[in-house]
Amino acid sequence: MPSKYDPNEVEQGRYDYWVNGKFFEAKDDESKDPFTVVIPPPNVTGKLHLGHAWDTTLQDIITRYKRMQGYDVLWLPGMDHAGIATQAKVEAKLKEEGKNRYDLGREKFIEQVWDWKEEYASFIRKQWEKLGLGLDYSKERFTLDDGLSDAVREVFVTLYEKDLIYRGQYIINWDPDTQTALSDIEVIYKEVQGAFYHMKYPLKDGSGHIEIATTRPETMLGDTAVAVHPDDERYQHLIGKKVILPITEREIEIVADDYVDMEFGSGAVKITPAHDPNDFEIGNRHDLERILIMNEDGSMNENAMKYQGMDRFECRKQLVKDLQEEGVLFKIEEHHHSVGHSERSGAVVEPYLSTQWFVKMGPLAKAAIDLQNTDDKVNFVPDRFEKTYLNWMENIRDWCISRQLWWGHRIPAWYHKETGEIYVGKEAPEDTENWEQDEDVLDTWFSSALWPFSTLGWPDENNQDLNRYFPTDALVTGYDIIFFWVSRMIFQSKQFMNRRPFKDVLIHGLVRDAEGRKMSKSLGNGVDPMDVVEKYGADSLRYFLATGSSPGQDLRFHWEKIEATWNFANKIWNASRFVLMNLDDMKYEEVDLSGEKSVADQWILTRLNETIQQVTRHIDKYDFGEAGRHLYNFIWDEFCDWYIEMAKLPLYGDDEQAKHTTKSILVYVLDQTMRMLHPFMPFITEEIWQHLPHDGESITVAEWPEVNPGFTNQKASSEMKLLVDIIRSIRNIRAEVNTPMSKEIQMLIKANDTNIQEGLQKNRHYLERFCNPSELTIDTAIDVPEKAMSAVVTGAEVYLPLEGLINIEEEIERLQKEWNKWNSEVERVEKKLANEKFVQNAPADIVEQEREKGKDYEDKREKVEQRLKDLQS
């Protein structure tokens, strides 16, 4: 093994070994409990970003952990066809070639998209490989697979038959760029600096005019009324009268409607039922005409008269100019307001009258909300996101699911060529020549909503996978898609499986750049996860992602942190190198922990137990950060800094029995530690595990460590603590008086009692190795030399006669400070214990702890005080 950890070397070929060994495949093993996770299917539009890397790393940790715990784990991979996004990419590619999708025709175009899909799918699989994800490729799915498409049709038809899907003419969000309808959540509202245009519409009877204001003046071409509040005294006399709409010269009526806010603007509102959702409602109440004034591409249509053919924004400019000249438009105010933009294309979304398909959300949402009051509820982690979810569900509106695209699931509805009758079914009507299928496809999220069960074989209810692996156990995703996906999976699963789709949903945040900004193409601040893997290895990236923040919080990307994680990996690498170098070809069968153990042995085994307990507990709670920190501290601060150093004594000594036990413990502890670290850092742990004496083919299927109560030894722990305290205090003094470790000095240790003295005698070899004394005296009574540095630890005092090096005044000053420290501690504890309420109310063990601390502090204070007296006399 090289002395420097080289991730590329370590990761090379490892994934193939895992995949070929089928370690990641669900075993359908009835003797084990199943544990299922379905991957949030990435879009086949492009490459994975750090957000994906984070999301999948968390899932990999969960599934590797459960697999090691003996579950029959299924982690199902797959991808999403991502309707608008993918189609847009392919259309952009065509545009470069000077073509568009209509040149190709539907069939040819879709063939091209499939080519694109295949290309990116293999790219994504390559990235999953680089990240080391333990996916079961034998069960990989794609949202447009036959089975999943079958599920989509089944759901559509069933909901239609239950009146939960309907077709109708409503105001929807229209994206004139991609020329498709969008659902409410695909619209992003952005604050923009716009204008408020004030206009006067003349009354037909010539008795004056009525003032209205709008932010979208071009829509006036489609106005079919002006509305005022029925109680508004200013306008009482005008209700029912007609105004002449400028430009078009159409007569429109002044109507009264409660919707109008008297306080806002002039209190009169122009009504454009075909271009505004509120106006649409008002139009329905007053039976108003709906005049559409735009084409689907955002240009003005024939109803816009002389503006026909102009783009909507160009029309706005020209119209404003014309209206100003006519004196209709008399004021333009600056106005800050939010305007909807297409999530995909960025185009300003047009509220647009259109015939579309909708999911009636009321009953579905109610069932999903009610589910949360049952034992079958979805457990959100962190739980605050349940509130986010419920808030949204409670205020949900019907879901527009048809999209004017070609790439996606074609809506299973046919229209009779002559009668116009609608037929909805999984297959085309038999007399197919008389029918035309709906041209549109379904919202991508319509199919993703079925993902947890459609991937497992539904609607075939006898499917084995479905029966064994559904409901799934955990879903991991970012808070940004709770509405898009999580909530929709819940209500669809409730509707079709009558169960929750997953027990737990682990919500994480967003990856941001070092300054806390979102990573975006326009800012150019994105980091490619593959670059990180290239430079520092997948293990470093994964450990950073898993431990860099707490559940639900965002995560800032810092190269320095990745580097720090690499250092950790390098530390592990070298510790393992040390262990391996000292094993002398020890075989797995030769590992033997039954021999007599040193304090260090007993201590490290005790700490290992505690670490197993903590790490397991934290992973169970999805607290990967805490789990990682326990491992980090155990490996670096305890195993490397102390145990390995202490193990060098027996290893370099000639007690063969002790040597064998030490080697066994090194192997055992390292093995157990590598297992716990494996879900976080799969590559390096597998590499090390393979080098260690081991049993089994791969650490991926090794058993998760369990606490061994026989190994916990508190007495050894306190003996160890005393040794560490003494060693530290001596190092401390050496540093204080600039006496390097290489220089031998005399050491006197005064033990508080004979027990302690015997313990220290037994372990004096450690003190000799770590402190380098010229002479080491351990006794309960010692003659304290006049000129000496001293330290007080729990159970003992340390004296280092350092004549010539010691500055009495400085030493007195130092001791004075120490005395102050102990004194304030004593006072604090005394005050606490003097408080009757504390003694009465606090738990007994806490009170007892305080009493013991108090004794210890008093003892230390007294010893420091005595030392001060000696020096000052």
Added chain:
RNA sequence: GACUCCGUAGCUCAGCGGGAGAGCACUUGCUUGACAGGCAAGGGGUCGGUGGUUCGAAUCCACUCGGAGUCACCA
């Protein structure tokens, strides 16, 4: 307008009812037989503010200041 999150060491973040922690940065020393990307020792914080609950608050509650976000409304 409703809701949520964050404010802890110079920086990035843990901890979330019983004595302030980590990584990086900083200071000093070290050719210690795994690692100088290392080892050893150290400096550094009235845990945003004010009240309250409690024997005890960084941790729970209320208010408040500052930052971020989600949803709704926006003629």
